[in-house]
Amino acid sequence: MSREFDDQLVSFMPKMRVWALALTRNRAAADDLVQDVATKVLVAEKCFVPGTNFSAWVHRIMINHFISGVRGRREFTDADNLPEVPVAAAHEDLTALRELAWALDRLPADQREAMSMIVLQEKSYEDAAEQTGCAIGTLKSRVHRARLELRAFLMGDASKMAA
Numbered sequence: 001m002s003r004e005f006d007d008q009l010v011s012f013m014p015k016m017r018v019w020a021l022a023l024t025r026n027r028a029a030a031d032d033l034v035q036d037v038a039t040k041v042l043v044a045e046k047c048f049v050p051g052t053n054f055s056a057w058v059h060r061i062m063i064n065h066f067i068s069g070v071r072g073r074r075e076f077t078d079a080d081n082l083p084e085v086p087v088a089a090a091h092e093d094l095t096a097l098r099e100l101a102w103a104l105d106r107l108p109a110d111q112r113e114a115m116s117m118i119v120l121q122e123k124s125y126e127d128a129a130e131q132t133g134c135a136i137g138t139l140k141s142r143v144h145r146a147r148l149e150l151r152a153f154l155m156g157d158a159s160k161m162a163a
Contacts, residue, residue, distance in 0.1 A: 005045050008054060009038060014155060019059065021154070023066050027096060033069075037062045103153040107146050114142035115150075 016037060020030035040061050041048075048057055104112060117128040118139070129136045 009041055012058060019062055033066060037065055040065060103150050107149060111142045111146035114139050115146040118143050
C-alpha cells in the first residue's frame with residue numbers, strides 16, 4: 001500500500017463521517033459505516049486511478065455499501081407482521097438532537113433564520129430572500145456559514161462555534 005494513498009484516506013475521514021451521519025442519522029452506525037468503507041477503500045486501492053476524483057470514488061463506495069446494508073436488513077425483516085407500536089428514540093439520538101438544538105441556538109440570529117427557512121422550511125433561496133429583504137447571495141452565505149459552524153460543533157470542534 002502506498003503511504004500517499006493512506007494519508008489521503010486518513011485526511012478524508014472527517015468528510016466521510018459527515019456523509020455517514022447524513023445517511024445513517026445515528027452516530028454509532030455512522031462510525032461503523034466509516035470504518036467499513038475505509039476498509040473497503042484500502043482493499044480496493046489498486047482499483048483507484050491516480051489523478052481521478054478520490055472524493056467521488058470514496059463517496060460511491062460508501063453509497064453502495066450503505067444501500068447493500070439496507071437491502072440486507074430489509075430481506076430479513078417482515079414489516080407486515082410487526083405491530084404498529086411507537087418506539088421512543090434511542091438515548092444517543094436524543095442527545096444528538098439536544099446538541100444540535102444547542103448549536104442552533106448559538107448561531108447568530110441572521111444565520112439561524114436563513115438556516116431555518118432554507119433547510120427546515122424548505123423554501124427556495126428566492127422566496128427566502130424576498131421574505132427577509134436581503135440579496136440571494138447574502139442568504140446563501142449565511143446558510144453556508146451556519147452549516148460550517150454546525151458541522152464544526154457536531155464534529156467535536158466547538159472552538160470554531162460563534163460565541
